[in-house]
Amino acid sequence: MEFCLSENENVLVPFQQSSHQQGEIVEVDQNNNQAFKNKASRLKLKQGEVLLLEDQQQEQKTFLVQDSLPGGNHYLYSAVCVDYPTQLLTLYIGAHPSRLEPCWEDMSLWYQVQRQTKVLNIFKHQGITSKYLPEMIASGRILHSGPCKKQTPGGRCDHPLCGTPILVTSPVGEPVSYVVSQDGPLSPEEAVRCCRDCLAALRSAAMANVQHGDICPENIIRVVDEQGSRNNIFYVPISWGRAVLEERDSPAINLQFSSSHALQHGKLCPSSDAESLVYLMLFICGETMQQQDSIESALQWRETSWAKRSIQQQLGEVSALLKAFADYVDSLCGTPYPVDYDIWLKRLSRAVDGVGDRGTSGGGS
Numbered sequence: 001m002e003f004c005l006s007e008n009e010n011v012l013v014p015f016q017q018s019s020h021q022q023g024e025i026v027e028v029d030q031n032n033n034q035a036f037k038n039k040a041s042r043l044k045l046k047q048g049e050v051l052l053l054e055d056q057q058q059e060q061k062t063f064l065v066q067d068s069l070p071g072g073n074h075y076l077y078s079a080v081c082v083d084y085p086t087q088l089l090t091l092y093i094g095a096h097p098s099r100l101e102p103c104w105e106d107m108s109l110w111y112q113v114q115r116q117t118k119v120l121n122i123f124k125h126q127g128i129t130s131k132y133l134p135e136m137i138a139s140g141r142i143l144h145s146g147p148c149k150k151q152t153p154g155g156r157c158d159h160p161l162c163g164t165p166i167l168v169t170s171p172v173g174e175p176v177s178y179v180v181s182q183d184g185p186l187s188p189e190e191a192v193r194c195c196r197d198c199l200a201a202l203r204s205a206a207m208a209n210v211q212h213g214d215i216c217p218e219n220i221i222r223v224v225d226e227q228g229s230r231n232n233i234f235y236v237p238i239s240w241g242r243a244v245l246e247e248r249d250s251p252a253i254n255l256q257f258s259s260s261h262a263l264q265h266g267k268l269c270p271s272s273d274a275e276s277l278v279y280l281m282l283f284i285c286g287e288t289m290q291q292q293d294s295i296e297s298a299l300q301w302r303e304t305s306w307a308k309r310s311i312q313q314q315l316g317e318v319s320a321l322l323k324a325f326a327d328y329v330d331s332l333c334g335t336p337y338p339v340d341y342d343i344w345l346k347r348l349s350r351a352v353d354g355v356g357d358r359g360t361s362g363g364g365s
């Protein structure tokens with residue numbers, strides 16, 4: 001069963017996935033029908049385009065689009081706020097409100113923009129800040145130039161940008177999926193750093209009772225910190241729209257990267273994100289993971305790989321520490337026990353920040 005938005009953006013309603021075949025849409029009024037035909041021309045922003053954002057307090061901010069971010073996520077752009085043009089920001093563009101017809105793609109945009117806004121607001125309100133978590137800079141709806149025929153402040157007209165939800169975050173980086181496709185596997189040092197940074201983000205989120213729920217190479221960005229001298233690269237898990245906040249929330253299902261518990265029950269257990277992080281480590285270290293074509297085969301792969309300890313062996317060739325981490329996660333998988341973030345952050349940080357260390361210290365100590 002898939003879900004989509006009804007008119008009220010806070011209500012999820014089930015729909016048949018097959019219904020996004022154009023011919024099967026019934027009972028759409030003239031306007032919606034027109035919007036549907038426009039769907040192929042999804043919002044594409046151009047370099048140099050100026051976006052005016054209006055937030056919920058009716059305050060306005062102007063952003064200048066720099067580029068679309070690599071990796072094929074068409075809703076992601078880099079931009080600067082014209083008031084602070086030196087800071088590069090990430091822009092998530094949602095679907096035009098009138099185009100919220102039952103369609104999986106638009107649903108995923110809703111997760112990326114509106115729901116992620118909710119999650120980042122939770123971090124903000126609970127005072128959760130971390131270098132390794134995205135920070136919300138602004139959120140709201142797009143105002144457009146020229147005449148606007150909207151009837152109410154929260155309304156919209158049929159201009160392609162009118163009322164489109166938008167989320168602006170910091171920092172900006174390249175998804176590790178893109179990094180690996182361009183440059184090949186990460187070095188052992190970088191892999192350990194990536195693991196440490198992601199785990200630091202997960203720990204911070206856990207303080208607000210938030211689990212990411214969609215750890216995969218597309219959702220981890222590599223950030224180059226211009227100010228830094230030596231350690232000027234770090235990693236940030238982005239796309240918190242699928243985060244699990246409460247019992248009824250279900251995580252994203254990814255045959256390659258979801259935890260066994262998520263695949264089996266559609267829910268996360270406390271170590272699920274850490275388990276996905278282990279699969280992420282295999283990926284960034286260049287281990288070929290068998291392509292999975294069903295939940296059954298994905299579960300079978302996990303069961304066999306953990307039972308034969310082949311995941312630990314593969315990671316062990318890269319780093320004794322990552323191997324030890326995989327062993328630890330294996331002992332927790334599917335249990336109700338929380339991840340001991342502190343002890344692993346301490347071990348990983350010792351390896352990351354140690355001079356000339358190849359990421360192997362602390363593995364057994």
Ligand SMILES: [Zn+2]
Nearest residue numbers: 148157159162
């Ligand atoms: Zn308008």
